[in-house]
Amino acid sequence: MLEGTITLAHGGGGRLAQQLVREVFLPHFGNAELARLNDAAEVLVQSNRLAVSTDSFVVTPHRFPGGDIGSLAVYGTVNDLAMMGARPLCLTAGFIVEEGFELDALAQVAGSMAEAARRAQVPIVAGDTKVVEHGSGDGVFINTTGIGEVVLEPAPAGERAQPGDALVLSGRVGDHGMAVLMARNEFDFRADIVSDCAPLWELVEALAQAQVEVHALRDPTRGGLATVLNEIAGAAQVGMIVQEATVPVSEAVRGACDMLGLDPLYVANEGKLVACVPAQEAQRALRVLRQHELGREAAIIGRVTASGPPGRVILDTAVGGRRVLDLTSGEQLPRIC
Amino acid sequence: MKFVDEFRDKEVAQTILARIHEAAGRLQKPVRLMEVCGTHTVALFRHGIRALMPEQVRLLSGPGCPVCVTPTAEIDAAISLARQPQTVLATFGDMMRVPGSESTLLKERAAGRQVLVVYSPLDALKAAQKRPDHEVVLFGVGFETTAPLVASTALQAQQRGLRNFSVYSAHKLVPPALAALVAADDVRVDGFICPGHVSTVIGSQPYEFIPRDHGRGCVIAGFEPLDVLEAIWRLLRQIELQSPQVEIAYRRAVRPEGNPEALKRLSQAFVTVDAEWRGLGTIRRSGLEFREELSAHNAKERFDIQTRPVADPPGCLCGEVLRGAREPEDCAHFGTTCTPEQPVGPCMVSSEGTCAAHYRYGEAGRRVEA
Numbered sequence: 001m002l003e004g005t006i007t008l009a010h011g012g013g014g015r016l017a018q019q020l021v022r023e024v025f026l027p028h029f030g031n032a033e034l035a036r037l038n039d040a041a042e043v044l045v046q047s048n049r050l051a052v053s054t055d056s057f058v059v060t061p062h063r064f065p066g067g068d069i070g071s072l073a074v075y076g077t078v079n080d081l082a083m084m085g086a087r088p089l090c091l092t093a094g095f096i097v098e099e100g101f102e103l104d105a106l107a108q109v110a111g112s113m114a115e116a117a118r119r120a121q122v123p124i125v126a127g128d129t130k131v132v133e134h135g136s137g138d139g140v141f142i143n144t145t146g147i148g149e150v151v152l153e154p155a156p157a158g159e160r161a162q163p164g165d166a167l168v169l170s171g172r173v174g175d176h177g178m179a180v181l182m183a184r185n186e187f188d189f190r191a192d193i194v195s196d197c198a199p200l201w202e203l204v205e206a207l208a209q210a211q212v213e214v215h216a217l218r219d220p221t222r223g224g225l226a227t228v229l230n231e232i233a234g235a236a237q238v239g240m241i242v243q244e245a246t247v248p249v250s251e252a253v254r255g256a257c258d259m260l261g262l263d264p265l266y267v268a269n270e271g272k273l274v275a276c277v278p279a280q281e282a283q284r285a286l287r288v289l290r291q292h293e294l295g296r297e298a299a300i301i302g303r304v305t306a307s308g309p310p311g312r313v314i315l316d317t318a319v320g321g322r323r324v325l326d327l328t329s330g331e332q333l334p335r336i337c
Numbered sequence: 338m339k340f341v342d343e344f345r346d347k348e349v350a351q352t353i354l355a356r357i358h359e360a361a362g363r364l365q366k367p368v369r370l371m372e373v374c375g376t377h378t379v380a381l382f383r384h385g386i387r388a389l390m391p392e393q394v395r396l397l398s399g400p401g402c403p404v405c406v407t408p409t410a411e412i413d414a415a416i417s418l419a420r421q422p423q424t425v426l427a428t429f430g431d432m433m434r435v436p437g438s439e440s441t442l443l444k445e446r447a448a449g450r451q452v453l454v455v456y457s458p459l460d461a462l463k464a465a466q467k468r469p470d471h472e473v474v475l476f477g478v479g480f481e482t483t484a485p486l487v488a489s490t491a492l493q494a495q496q497r498g499l500r501n502f503s504v505y506s507a508h509k510l511v512p513p514a515l516a517a518l519v520a521a522d523d524v525r526v527d528g529f530i531c532p533g534h535v536s537t538v539i540g541s542q543p544y545e546f547i548p549r550d551h552g553r554g555c556v557i558a559g560f561e562p563l564d565v566l567e568a569i570w571r572l573l574r575q576i577e578l579q580s581p582q583v584e585i586a587y588r589r590a591v592r593p594e595g596n597p598e599a600l601k602r603l604s605q606a607f608v609t610v611d612a613e614w615r616g617l618g619t620i621r622r623s624g625l626e627f628r629e630e631l632s633a634h635n636a637k638e639r640f641d642i643q644t645r646p647v648a649d650p651p652g653c654l655c656g657e658v659l660r661g662a663r664e665p666e667d668c669a670h671f672g673t674t675c676t677p678e679q680p681v682g683p684c685m686v687s688s689e690g691t692c693a694a695h696y697r698y699g700e701a702g703r704r705v706e707a
Contacts (some may be wrong), residue, residue, distance in 0.1 A: 029637075221689075225453070315385070317383070317384045318347060319562040319563075319566075320354070320389070321382050321386050321387075323382060328697070
């Protein structure tokens with residue numbers, strides 16, 4: 001257990017900064033390239049089709065059931081690569097740490113990142129640390145940039161979704177967002193909800209190996225399933241129709257959302273994907289996903305259509321009604337009464 | 338019984354719907370039913386029920402959205418409280434983006450003022466305990482559902498001698514607003530779907546005057562799809578049998594006598610006063626103000642808040658929409674200059690506002706063809 005806290009000197013580039021790298025980051029991220037501690041990492045790549053993605057992570061609280069800011073920082077970026085049909089090759093990790101943050105807490109974050117990186121089979125080859133004055137940050141912010149090799153040919157893209165495509169969702173929605181919300185401890189009720197934080201490349205690879213034609217792929221993070229469906233529909237200028245009753249949602253998430261007046265379709269996920277595949281491939285895609293531990297609850301939730309104004313997503317509700325499933329503006333807020 | 342699933346049963350829903358269509362077919366003339374409560378408006382849209390209604394049944398949204406009926410002057414008051422030094426303004430999340438005359442609580446927070454979003458009034462009390470060097474003021478918005486807990490919180494503050502905690506009461510009561518609605522000539526409503534959670538507190542008796550003096554029926558409904566469908570069917574049946582009455586369809590949560598404990602808290606903390614409702618004007622004895630014994634925790638007594646009455650933005654039809662006199666689509670701002678991202682009036686801001694619901698769920702809730 002490391003003692004002490006981060007000081008401005010740890011970000012200064014001198015002895016303390018080197019000590020931080022050696023004592024906190026290297027032991028966890030340990031790989032040959034990183035250990036060389038050069039100004040940049042050298043990565044050998046065979047392919048000429050690369051994908052690059054970057055994301056920053058500011059979640060509070062830092063820890064929540066099922067993960068923490070560290071694991072989120074790894075999975076978030078490798079999943080963005082996976083949605084391009086790219087196998088992750090390497091990650092960078094940039095930290096902005098607030099003066100006074102516990103060294104041990106930082107080591108724990110590094111440990112989570114390392115474990116996530118192992119699970120995602122991606123090395124963290126470069127990093128950076130800056131320290132800001134107390135009050136200028138929220139403990140720790142992390143940025144990760146990932147490079148991947150695009151394996152799917154052609155690469156999935158929103159605009160490739162076509163009328164007739166089936167919408168295949170890899171599992172239940174709402175777990176991550178609700179787990180984080182509950183972890184903020186603002187509510188007087190408890191719920192058994194765990195973040196679904198997980199790396200998605202294996203699911204995508206399974207689809208690729210089974211030669212399932214994938215037109216579009218998205219992971220429904222902030223804004224939830226409804227948002228990515230709208231994004232795809234907008235990019236491809238198509239319509240969509242979704243059957244509410246087929247979208248898997250856990251009882252605990254449904255109950256918590258109901259209490260707060262939130263809609264699970266708009267709640268964030270960190271270990272799910274939705275794919276647009278040709279109708280005749282849908283059942284096969286489902287079988288492939290369900291064979292993987294992350295896809296056991298995969299379901300076909302709707303289809304892409306050619307009717308109605310382009311970009312419009314419709315929901316067939318559980319009671320047999322019908323309404324538009326639109327983009328939401330800003331965050332959902334728990335209701336007053 | 339898991340309410341969330343059982344009350345969304347598709348087969349039962351279709352059965353009730355069939356009955357609604359049958360009853361509608363026997364009507365002498367089209368009817369207009371008002372769902373008073375914003376949560377009902379959202380439920381009707383969200384589950385696509387509006388689109389399933391027969392032609393002869395028109396659903397109007399009412400003023401049961403506490404965010405929407407809070408006058409601009411009260412938003413300005415909350416903002417001016419947030420601007421006081423060493424002061425934390427605690428508010429329910431929905432109030433953050435409501436436009437005041439120049440700013441919003443969200444903008445104030447972005448500008449560095451201390452605005453704390455709370456889920457429960459007790460969180461504001463906790464904040465006051467944690468920060469004895471700050472004044473904490475709770476912006477008390479809500480109807481009879483919320484007011485008892487705010488009452489409790491103020492009484493607790495008094496018991497504990499928590500001197501830095503106060504409440505700005507913008508609380509309002511639903512039955513007087515309904516009285517004003519039925520008394521007004523311009524909107525014909527043939528039956529009311531009454532708010533479920535307000536009724537949990539006040540019971541069914543306060544609505545009796547509506548069938549008795551005005552010959553219109555009331556059904557107190559829950560918020561699941563089957564609840565609202567049942568309420569609509571019961572109202573149609575009352576109309577057909579010409580027997581207007583107050584019915585409790587939400588029996589799992591509402592008793593005729595309401596919640597005596599909650600009502601007691603209300604009378605311990607509050608007196609009834611005249612209050613201004615956005616769009617409805619001043620309604621007699623429709624607001625709640627703290628009793629003198631609680632003046633130490635009444636923000637209006639502790640702070641010198643100057644506000645001017647503010648006219649609604651030109652062209653904003655929130656007032657008429659709240660009374661059921663106009664639809665959001667009738668407003669020139671709707672969907673153009675007034676959107677959830679850039680709202681002009683509160684009906685577009687609140688997640689339970691009529692305009693926001695029409696905008697989000699689209700196509701005026703009418704038949705959505707796929």
